[in-house]
Amino acid sequence: MSGSTAAEAAAILKEEVDIVIPTIRNVDFLEKWRPFFQPYHLIIVQDGDPSKPIKVPPRFNYHLYNRNDVNRLLGPRAHCISFKDSSCRCFGFLLSKKKYIFTIDDDCFVAKDPSGKEINALEQHLKNLLSPSTPFFFNTLYDPYREGTDFVRGYPFSLREGVPTAASHGLWLNMPDYDGPTQLVKPLERNNRYVDAVMTIPKGTLFPMCGMNLAFNRELIGPAMYFGLMGEGQPIGRYDGMWAGWCMKVISDHLGLGVKTGLPYIWHSKASSPFVNLKKEYKGIYWQEELIPFFQSVSLPKECTTAQKCYIELSKQVKAKLGKVDEYFNKLADAMVTWIEAWEELNSSGEKSEALSNGPAK
Amino acid sequence: MSGSTAAEAAAILKEEVDIVIPTIRNVDFLEKWRPFFQPYHLIIVQDGDPSKPIKVPPRFNYHLYNRNDVNRLLGPRAHCISFKDSSCRCFGFLLSKKKYIFTIDDDCFVAKDPSGKEINALEQHLKNLLSPSTPFFFNTLYDPYREGTDFVRGYPFSLREGVPTAASHGLWLNMPDYDGPTQLVKPLERNNRYVDAVMTIPKGTLFPMCGMNLAFNRELIGPAMYFGLMGEGQPIGRYDGMWAGWCMKVISDHLGLGVKTGLPYIWHSKASSPFVNLKKEYKGIYWQEELIPFFQSVSLPKECTTAQKCYIELSKQVKAKLGKVDEYFNKLADAMVTWIEAWEELNSSGEKSEALSNGPAK
Numbered sequence: 001m002s003g004s005t006a007a008e009a010a011a012i013l014k015e016e017v018d019i020v021i022p023t024i025r026n027v028d029f030l031e032k033w034r035p036f037f038q039p040y041h042l043i044i045v046q047d048g049d050p051s052k053p054i055k056v057p058p059r060f061n062y063h064l065y066n067r068n069d070v071n072r073l074l075g076p077r078a079h080c081i082s083f084k085d086s087s088c089r090c091f092g093f094l095l096s097k098k099k100y101i102f103t104i105d106d107d108c109f110v111a112k113d114p115s116g117k118e119i120n121a122l123e124q125h126l127k128n129l130l131s132p133s134t135p136f137f138f139n140t141l142y143d144p145y146r147e148g149t150d151f152v153r154g155y156p157f158s159l160r161e162g163v164p165t166a167a168s169h170g171l172w173l174n175m176p177d178y179d180g181p182t183q184l185v186k187p188l189e190r191n192n193r194y195v196d197a198v199m200t201i202p203k204g205t206l207f208p209m210c211g212m213n214l215a216f217n218r219e220l221i222g223p224a225m226y227f228g229l230m231g232e233g234q235p236i237g238r239y240d241g242m243w244a245g246w247c248m249k250v251i252s253d254h255l256g257l258g259v260k261t262g263l264p265y266i267w268h269s270k271a272s273s274p275f276v277n278l279k280k281e282y283k284g285i286y287w288q289e290e291l292i293p294f295f296q297s298v299s300l301p302k303e304c305t306t307a308q309k310c311y312i313e314l315s316k317q318v319k320a321k322l323g324k325v326d327e328y329f330n331k332l333a334d335a336m337v338t339w340i341e342a343w344e345e346l347n348s349s350g351e352k353s354e355a356l357s358n359g360p361a362k
Numbered sequence: 363m364s365g366s367t368a369a370e371a372a373a374i375l376k377e378e379v380d381i382v383i384p385t386i387r388n389v390d391f392l393e394k395w396r397p398f399f400q401p402y403h404l405i406i407v408q409d410g411d412p413s414k415p416i417k418v419p420p421r422f423n424y425h426l427y428n429r430n431d432v433n434r435l436l437g438p439r440a441h442c443i444s445f446k447d448s449s450c451r452c453f454g455f456l457l458s459k460k461k462y463i464f465t466i467d468d469d470c471f472v473a474k475d476p477s478g479k480e481i482n483a484l485e486q487h488l489k490n491l492l493s494p495s496t497p498f499f500f501n502t503l504y505d506p507y508r509e510g511t512d513f514v515r516g517y518p519f520s521l522r523e524g525v526p527t528a529a530s531h532g533l534w535l536n537m538p539d540y541d542g543p544t545q546l547v548k549p550l551e552r553n554n555r556y557v558d559a560v561m562t563i564p565k566g567t568l569f570p571m572c573g574m575n576l577a578f579n580r581e582l583i584g585p586a587m588y589f590g591l592m593g594e595g596q597p598i599g600r601y602d603g604m605w606a607g608w609c610m611k612v613i614s615d616h617l618g619l620g621v622k623t624g625l626p627y628i629w630h631s632k633a634s635s636p637f638v639n640l641k642k643e644y645k646g647i648y649w650q651e652e653l654i655p656f657f658q659s660v661s662l663p664k665e666c667t668t669a670q671k672c673y674i675e676l677s678k679q680v681k682a683k684l685g686k687v688d689e690y691f692n693k694l695a696d697a698m699v700t701w702i703e704a705w706e707e708l709n710s711s712g713e714k715s716e717a718l719s720n721g722p723a724k
Contacts, residue, residue, distance in 0.1 A: 138568065153600065153604070177502075186512060204564070206500065207499070208515060242516040261500070289520050292499065
């Protein structure tokens with residue numbers, strides 16, 4: 001695909017992709033993405049006050065949902081979608097009927113590669129998702145399916161077919177994705193190093209997933225992409241991507257699916273306040289010391305053959321083992337079950353597929 | 363160190379590093395490495411016919427050993443050092459008294475970074491070895507200790523100290539390190555992609571290690587860096603680095619040490635014959651299908667607190683579990699024990715430290 005024009009590239013799989021954007025403001029940033037996003041359908045999830053108008057630049061194909069839609073479409077299950085936190089993006093995952101999701105934040109712009117060329121992030125994510133992953137053995141030349149590279153000497157041939165790719169985690173130039181304490185200590189640090197690699201995160205290894213530049217195969221792993229209870233009314237924020245990433249990774253490992261990180265880069269413009277971040281994060285900073293050992297030791301029974309089944313089983317283990325860390329995890333475990341109920345209601349049969357067409361018209 | 367001159371950089375730790383070079387020819391390639399290697403001591407291990415003279419460019423500080431030295435210094439244990447195979451390099455690891463080893467092949471030249479600057483491979487390896495590793499959790503911005511980067515949001519603070527680094531595996535521009543079958547299929551493929559990253563290979567993940575551009579902390583992991591029985595009289599070749607890498611990685615994982623891969627690049631010039639390689643490799647190609655599951659399931663008891671003890675225990679497991687794959691692995695398991703005996707004899711006390719001074723004078 002490397003030789004294709006932007007227009008050709010953007011047309012790839014356009015019937016199979018939804019771009020999900022959580023926002024609290026006018027999505028003017030889309031203007032910068034027009035050459036790449038215009039052929040695709042956007043699902044914009046308005047965070048916060050639903051009475052505030054959100055302006056979308058002309059000639060985009062989109063549906064815009066707000067809190068009223070969450071309440072209307074989910075009814076008593078609406079509480080599983082966070083309010084005043086970008087984790088509301090997962091409402092878009094729920095409503096989508098497409099095979100692939102690309103989700104991006106409204107402070108993310110088009111980055112350039114070292115040659116000065118604008119990076120089509122969505123195209124790279126689709127390449128990552130459409131080629132296999134190699135979670136069982138590390139390839140020292142990184143992605144063996146990339147043009148001009150391969151598996152190196154000593155890589156078992158039986159593993160060279162790889163496994164299906166569940167998720168593609170992209171990175172950020174400019175503002176690094178640091179926590180509040182690191183932002184406070186290194187206020188001026190910027191990421192300006194372009195690492196020209198995509199790699200599979202090995203089986204059994206966890207990573208810190210960020211939702212601001214992320215794509216996944218909704219059919220394979222969608223039900224595990226729940227971004228948790230964050231923001232208003234919750235004791236924690238800014239752990240939505242982490243939570244989803246840890247859940248998604250242990251489930252991908254169990255199901256024999258791959259997770260990649262690396263290219264594509266986006267340009268991350270916003271310096272969020274380290275003081276505000278610290279307030280949102282501080283419980284997470286100590287909870288994660290217990291969460292990581294928990295996720296490292298999660299074992300799912302072999303009867304769990306789908307992402308849904310795995311997620312329900314995981315919710316039980318969260319309640320059993322993390323409930324004692326804080327009452328919050330009991331509530332979160334219940335919300336995980338609610339999320340799967342909502343997923344199954346909206347996705348298992350045709351009757352609720354009017355959800356999308358009931359959304360506000362573009 | 364990034365701002366230092368080549369001369370300053372080359373002087374780093376010069377009393378603590380040996381450069382080990384296996385060769386069958388005049389080591390003229392050293393002329394290209396002079397700005398970087400001259401301050402260091404070289405251990406050149408002549409492979410093959412000891413009567414053939416090896417010319418070393420002037421003004422290098424070196425010892426040259428050949429098969430006669432192997433026989434003289436190891437006596438009845440000499441059989442553990444391979445003949446007519448670059449795996450004889452590990453004889454240099456045995457004789458060294460230094461803390462760090464850098465080993466490089468004689469067809470490896472100085473590579474350039476994308477700015478056109480010559481890469482001081484040894485300096486980068488020392489940076490890698492002197493900074494910690496992070497085997498327990500993946501950092502999406504790669505090496506968190508590198509200037510201008512850090513741990514990203516969601517990385518547990520308790521893991522940010524990292525662990526000591528046992529080994530640094532460098533990569534190759536130009537000729538990729540492919541096996542015979544891949545060389546046959548892709549005769550023209552070259553690696554010209556410079557990936558500006560160093561990363562820790564996660565705990566529990568194996569990788570294909572190549573000995574042609576490799577550094578390690580001899581005190582921490584030296585006894586596990588045995589390159590096996592390869593070449594003349596053996597049913598297999600070109601698996602020396604693989605064998606050492608798999609053994610070294612499971613032992614590093616057990617001991618809580620880190621293994622890195624990535625920078626530095628060297629320029630790999632030689633296209634070895636794919637037909638010859640296939641002949642050397644073909645048993646390895648099917649054996650590795652059994653070796654990888656074996657190494658993935660190795661478990662070492664907690665009494666194994668040193669690389670030596672781990673290696674002896676591993677030799678027992680090799681004999682018990684791989685002996686049935688082929689008689690060769692019984693012989694290899696015995697050679698692993700012989701190697702440790704030789705290591706302990708030459709390294710545990712002072713009496714054999716005359717080994718080096720008995721070597722042919724520079």
